[in-house]
Amino acid sequence: MKRCDICGDEHFGESLSCEACHKVVSKYQNKPKYPMAEVRKALRGAYYSKSEEKKESCFKCAYTGIIGKFNIQDGTLRTFDDALVLTLDHKNPNSNSKELVVSLNIINKMKTDIPFGDFKKVVIALGEYFNEENDRNSKKFEKELKQMVGKEILVDAPEFHLGGGMA
């Protein structure tokens, strides 16, 4: 008997992980972008439970706390239709860190290469604008976005006509 390195359940197999966890691990084998030590670490940190028939391991999305499963089959996930499928996300893609986190597919696709902490700030600021779309909030969002990315925009927008509508 061995203990699975991810879920801690006992198993008889040869691999480090139990059959259910190994299905997920093996998806990422031989992919240089996903070092196995990081894959195992991310899965260990996100492990939640087994499915009822114990054939699949369930994990928790690092961004939303939503519990889900990885897609065991290969094939491209559609951003919206496969929103709730779990994936592994590079937490800070532009840094040297190879740290991975478990993420819902929709979040991973929306996030693309935005660093972990900044993604939340962008989404909150954008959500505030979407909540009440008007010129004032558009300018507010623009200012916040500029601060976040640390850049001035090249186009100097003309002054807004506060009060809205066509002048």
Ligand SMILES: [Zn+2]
């Ligand atoms: Zn396991």
